[in-house]
Amino acid sequence: MTSNLLVQLLINGLIVGTLYGVVAMCFVLIYKSTQVVNFAQGEFLLIGAWACWWMVVEAALPFWLAFPLTFAFMMAFGVILQMVVLRPLIGEPIISVIMVTIGLSIFFQAVTKWIFGADVQPFPEIFPVKSVDVFGLQVQPAYLMSLVVSLLIMAGFAWFFKYSRMGLAMRATAFNQQVAQSLGISVKAVFAMAWAISAMVSALAGVVVGIVNGVSGALSFFGIKVFPAVIVGGLDSVIGAIVGGLIIGVLENMAEYVDGQWLQLGNLYSVAPFYVLIVILMIKPYGLFGTKNIERV
Amino acid sequence: MNAATSPVLEVRDVSLGFGGVRALTEVSFHVNKGELFSIIGPNGAGKTSMLNCISGRYTPTAGRVFLEGRDVTGLSPNHRATLGIGRTFQNLALFGHMTVLENIMVGRHHLLKNNFLSGALYWGGAQKEELAHRRKVEDIIDFLEITHIRKAHAGTLPYGLRKRVELARAMAVEPKIILLDEPMAGMNLEEKEDMARYIVDLNEEWGMTVVMIEHDMGVVMDISNRVIVLEFGRKIADGLPDEVMNNERVKVAYLGVDDDEDAA
Numbered sequence: 001m002t003s004n005l006l007v008q009l010l011i012n013g014l015i016v017g018t019l020y021g022v023v024a025m026c027f028v029l030i031y032k033s034t035q036v037v038n039f040a041q042g043e044f045l046l047i048g049a050w051a052c053w054w055m056v057v058e059a060a061l062p063f064w065l066a067f068p069l070t071f072a073f074m075m076a077f078g079v080i081l082q083m084v085v086l087r088p089l090i091g092e093p094i095i096s097v098i099m100v101t102i103g104l105s106i107f108f109q110a111v112t113k114w115i116f117g118a119d120v121q122p123f124p125e126i127f128p129v130k131s132v133d134v135f136g137l138q139v140q141p142a143y144l145m146s147l148v149v150s151l152l153i154m155a156g157f158a159w160f161f162k163y164s165r166m167g168l169a170m171r172a173t174a175f176n177q178q179v180a181q182s183l184g185i186s187v188k189a190v191f192a193m194a195w196a197i198s199a200m201v202s203a204l205a206g207v208v209v210g211i212v213n214g215v216s217g218a219l220s221f222f223g224i225k226v227f228p229a230v231i232v233g234g235l236d237s238v239i240g241a242i243v244g245g246l247i248i249g250v251l252e253n254m255a256e257y258v259d260g261q262w263l264q265l266g267n268l269y270s271v272a273p274f275y276v277l278i279v280i281l282m283i284k285p286y287g288l289f290g291t292k293n294i295e296r297v
Numbered sequence: 298m299n300a301a302t303s304p305v306l307e308v309r310d311v312s313l314g315f316g317g318v319r320a321l322t323e324v325s326f327h328v329n330k331g332e333l334f335s336i337i338g339p340n341g342a343g344k345t346s347m348l349n350c351i352s353g354r355y356t357p358t359a360g361r362v363f364l365e366g367r368d369v370t371g372l373s374p375n376h377r378a379t380l381g382i383g384r385t386f387q388n389l390a391l392f393g394h395m396t397v398l399e400n401i402m403v404g405r406h407h408l409l410k411n412n413f414l415s416g417a418l419y420w421g422g423a424q425k426e427e428l429a430h431r432r433k434v435e436d437i438i439d440f441l442e443i444t445h446i447r448k449a450h451a452g453t454l455p456y457g458l459r460k461r462v463e464l465a466r467a468m469a470v471e472p473k474i475i476l477l478d479e480p481m482a483g484m485n486l487e488e489k490e491d492m493a494r495y496i497v498d499l500n501e502e503w504g505m506t507v508v509m510i511e512h513d514m515g516v517v518m519d520i521s522n523r524v525i526v527l528e529f530g531r532k533i534a535d536g537l538p539d540e541v542m543n544n545e546r547v548k549v550a551y552l553g554v555d556d557d558e559d560a561a
Binding site for chain 2: 165168169171172175176178179180181182183184185186187
C-alpha cells in the first residue's frame with residue numbers, strides 16, 4: 001500500500017506543483033518587466049478567491065459568470081495597484097519597493113480578514129466532490145480541473161509572449177526599456193499590463209485552490225511557497241518558474257511521505273522547500289535557469 | 298537651401314546641462330525633408346546628447362525641438378517614436394534573445410492597431426493585419442539583405458549584421474526621420490561601404506530623412522547633403538560638406554592648433 005501512497009503523493013505534488021508554477025510565473029512576469037520583487041503575490045490569490053467567493057455566495061451569481069467577473073475585477077485591481085502604489089516608486093531603491101510590497105501583503109491580509117472574517121469559507125459545490133478514478137488512482141475532479149487550467153495558462157503565456165503584440169512589447173521592455181521606448185512602446189502601459197496579467201492569473205490559481213480547500217487567509221501562503229520555486233528556477237526565467245514550481249510541489253509531497261513513513265518529525269511538508277531553497281542558493285546562486293547579472297536582494 | 302520646403306526637424310536654441318556640466322549650449326539647426334544630414338564633432342562634443350534630445354531620452358534644459366512644425370519638446374520617447382522619430386543606438390541595442398524577425402516586429406508595435414484583447418485572442422482582423430505587417434517587414438529585410446538570418450537569434454549574430462538588424466528595426470517604425478548614432482562604428486572597410494550604401498539607398502530610394510552621427514570623415518563627407526559640427530556642446534559650423542571641411546574652426550577643433558603657428 002505504501003507504494004500506492006507514494007504514487008498518489010507524487011500525483012498530488014505534480015498538480016500542486018503546476019499551480020505553484022503558475023503563480024511563480026506571475027511573480028517572474030512582474031519581476032522581469034518591472035524589476036519589482038512582489039511579496040504580495042500570495043495576496044493576489046487571496047483577493048481573487050474572496051472576490052469570486054463573494055460573487056458566488058453573497059451575490060448569488062452563477063459560477064460561470066462570477067469567474068470572468070473575478071478576472072475583470074483583478075485586472076482592474078492590478079492596473080490600479082501599479083498606477084497608484086508602484087508607479088511613483090519607479091527609480092527608488094529596490095529595498096524601498098520591497099518594503100512597500102511587504103506592506104501591501106500585510107495590508108491586504110488584514111483587509112480581507114476584516115471584511116470576510118478569519119474562518120475558512122467553502123465554495124458551494126461546483127464540481128462533484130467524489131473522487132474519480134484515473135489509472136487506478138483517486139483524483140478529485142477539482143484537482144483535475146486545476147491541472148487542465150494550469151496547463152492552459154502556461155500554453156497561453158507561451159503564445160502571448162511569442163506572438164502577440166503586447167507580449168513582444170513586454171519582452172522588449174524587460175530587455176531594455178530605453179530601446180523599447182525608442183520603438184514607440186509605452187513602458188507605463190507595459191508595467192500596468194504586467195501587474196494586471198499577474199493579478200488576474202494568480203487570482204485564477206486562488207479560485208482553484210479555494211474550490212478545493214475553501215477560502216481563507218491561508219491562501220496567501222502560496223505567495224511564500226512561490227519563493228523557493230522562483231529561486232530554484234531563477235528569478236528571471238519563466239520556464240524556470242514552471243520547473244521550479246513542479247520541483248517544489250513534488251518535493252513537498254515526497255517530504256511528507258518520508259516524514260510519514262520513517263522520520264515522524266511532523267510538518268516537514270511545509271519546511272522542506274525552504275531547506276532546498278537554501279541548498280540551491282549555496283550551489284547555484286542564480287537558480288537553475290536564471291541569468292547571472294540579476295541584482296541580488 | 299530651398300525656402301519652400303519646410304523642415305521635418307527643427308532644433309531651436311537647445312541647451313542641456315547635467316548639474317554643472319553643460320553638454321549642449323544653444324544649438325540650433327534644421328533638417329529638410331529628404332536630406333541626409335550629419336552631425337560630427339570630436340569625442341564628447343555632445344553629438345549623442347543632441348540625438349537624445351531629439352529622440353526624447355533627454356529633455357533639454359532650454360530650447361525646443363519641433364517635428365514637422367509640432368513642438369515635441371515635452372513628449373515621452375515612445376510618443377515621439379509614434380509621431381515619426383526612429384533611431385538606432387551607439388552601443389548595440391538589439392533584443393538578443395529574440396529572433397531577427399521578432400526584433401523587427403517590435404518596431405511595428407505602434408502601427409499594430411488591434412487592442413490587447415483582440416490581439417491576445419486573435420479576433421477580427423488581427424491575423425490579416427499581422428500579415429500586412431509581415432509583408433512590410435519582409436520588404437525591409439530584403440532591402441537590407443538579411444533574409445538568411447531572419448530566424449536567427451539576434452544575440453548570436455556577428456557585429457556587422459547586428460548593426461543592420463538594428464537599422465531594419467528602426468525602419469520598421471516607419472519614421473519620418475531616422476536618427477543613426479554611429480552606424481559604422483567598429484566596422485571594417487567593406488562593412489562600412491555596405492552600410493554607407495544602405496544609408497544612401499534608404500535616403501534616396503525610400504525617401505527617408507536621415508540624421509547621422511559618424512566619426513568616419515570620408516564617409517560623412519561622401520554621402521551627406523549637409524553637415525553640422527559640434528565642439529564642447531556648441532555648434533561651430535553648418536553647411537555643405539566641402540564648406541565644413543575647409544572651415545578654419547573645424548580644422549582647429551579636429552587637428553588642434555599648431556604651436557608654431559600660434560607663436561607666429
